[in-house]
Amino acid sequence: MGVLSSTIDVPTARGRLARLRGLTEAAGVSAVLVSPGSDLRYLIGVGGGSFERLTALVVPADPAVAPCFVVPKLEYAGLGHIPFDDLEVEVRPWVDGEDAHALALAGLPPGPMAFSDTTTALHLFQLRDAGATDQRPAWPIVRELRMRKTPEELAELRAAGAAIDRVHSRIAEWLRPGRTEREVGSDIAAAIVEEGHAAAEFVIVGSGPNGSSPHHALSDRVIERGDVVVVDIGGPLPSGYCSDSTRTYAVGRAPEPDVASAYAALQASHQAAVDAVRPGVTCQDVDRAARRVLVEAGLGDHFIHRTGHGIGLDVHEEPYIVEGNVLPLESGMTFSIEPCIVFQGRWGARIEDIVAVTADGAERFNNRPRDLVVIPG
Ligand code: ZN
Ligand code: ZN
Ligand code: ZN
Numbered sequence: 001m002g003v004l005s006s007t008i009d010v011p012t013a014r015g016r017l018a019r020l021r022g023l024t025e026a027a028g029v030s031a032v033l034v035s036p037g038s039d040l041r042y043l044i045g046v047g048g049g050s051f052e053r054l055t056a057l058v059v060p061a062d063p064a065v066a067p068c069f070v071v072p073k074l075e076y077a078g079l080g081h082i083p084f085d086d087l088e089v090e091v092r093p094w095v096d097g098e099d100a101h102a103l104a105l106a107g108l109p110p111g112p113m114a115f116s117d118t119t120t121a122l123h124l125f126q127l128r129d130a131g132a133t134d135q136r137p138a139w140p141i142v143r144e145l146r147m148r149k150t151p152e153e154l155a156e157l158r159a160a161g162a163a164i165d166r167v168h169s170r171i172a173e174w175l176r177p178g179r180t181e182r183e184v185g186s187d188i189a190a191a192i193v194e195e196g197h198a199a200a201e202f203v204i205v206g207s208g209p210n211g212s213s214p215h216h217a218l219s220d221r222v223i224e225r226g227d228v229v230v231v232d233i234g235g236p237l238p239s240g241y242c243s244d245s246t247r248t249y250a251v252g253r254a255p256e257p258d259v260a261s262a263y264a265a266l267q268a269s270h271q272a273a274v275d276a277v278r279p280g281v282t283c284q285d286v287d288r289a290a291r292r293v294l295v296e297a298g299l300g301d302h303f304i305h306r307t308g309h310g311i312g313l314d315v316h317e318e319p320y321i322v323e324g325n326v327l328p329l330e331s332g333m334t335f336s337i338e339p340c341i342v343f344q345g346r347w348g349a350r351i352e353d354i355v356a357v358t359a360d361g362a363e364r365f366n367n368r369p370r371d372l373v374v375i376p377g
Helices: 011-026 037-043 073-079 099-105 121-129 139-146 151-169 181-194 207-210 258-278 283-295
Strands: 032-033 054-058 068-072 090-094 113-114 136-138 202-207 228-233 245-251 307-308 317-319 334-337 340-345 348-352 354-357 362-364 373-375
Touching: 011 032, 011 054, 011 090, 011 139, 032 037, 032 139, 032 348, 037 054, 037 139, 054 099, 068 151, 073 090, 099 202, 113 121, 136 307, 139 317, 151 181, 151 228, 151 245, 151 354, 181 202, 181 228, 202 207, 207 228, 207 340, 228 348, 245 348, 258 283, 258 334, 258 340, 258 348, 258 354, 283 307, 283 317, 317 334, 317 362
Parallel strands: 032 113, 068 090, 113 136, 245 373
Antiparallel strands: 032 054, 054 068, 202 228, 228 245, 307 317, 307 334, 334 354, 340 348, 354 362
16 A cells, blocks of 8 residues: 545645744754655645655744655655645656655755654654755644644534444444344445445444453454443544544343443533633633543542543544643633443443534534433344
8 A cells, every 4th residue: 555645726835835834943943854644735735654665744933945745655645636746846756766765855944843643753863864964843833733624624523523422423323232233333334425424434342341451342242231331433534533432221121220320420521621611711621521420420540541632633632631731721622521330350341422612612513312321132
């Protein structure tokens, strides 16, 4: 698999490159190198991943020096529709045997350089040997571009939320006693695509004891009547913007009283976090709002991860809703709110909605019932 491409319009890409340049200058670095991954897709519409052959966009802080796109000649053939000329990006194709790392650095003014998250160690070390000795992370620069979504990006994330809600609304078609998690999961994966996603990026069906392992995916465990089942699913729309939503279901009958009361505390925790969201509140404050409710219910030790993560072209991106993150929320930021409770080896539950920060609160992109829905069977 090589560098894949998607589309982006020229004014959007030009605007993003200009902002990146300004932020690079403000960060005091001479250039930023962006490797294949969602940062590159965001900037110029080139998708795909990082490989042993170097592909990179190099954007200097100095507006007198044009950005360059270093790309193996064999990959460039597939990028004919990317309007590099209109973007005023100089393309530097290279062939095996040439020093691509030196090519990426040619013509750059000296000074510290920043590298995007998906730049592999393989390339970082070779870039260092080619002269980029003062290496910095690019994420503090790039997150300023990507964290606050535009109305167009919010519309995509809203559509992604509606698409994954349609999958959750159909869960009773597949989740039944006597079926394995894997059987249920493959039906859900097909529905994720049917409902408008480009792919089912992840499907978690954590039944009974497996629900106590938050990143459990699928197993051959047979679902039983009385199981509590965590279903956490999502994927990208064709635009690349992702969905991610969790609901917890009770199979066949209403849950035992202890399960129901713990679940009620989880619902209250989720609601408290959503209620805490508004501009100026810190990410840490939102995590604390969720955690406080579960601590007061005596369930603090059963909430074993952060409250949420940003979402956009990546399922997990800035801002992270976690203790210690004092970043203030701003309108247009989008992230998950997903407190959990786990009882090791017994059962678990999670409720996850994507929310966007509005001028005075939060808009939810997931709107399915948040109760412990009983699936007949
Ligand atoms: Zn996760
Ligand atoms: Zn999730
Ligand atoms: Zn999530």
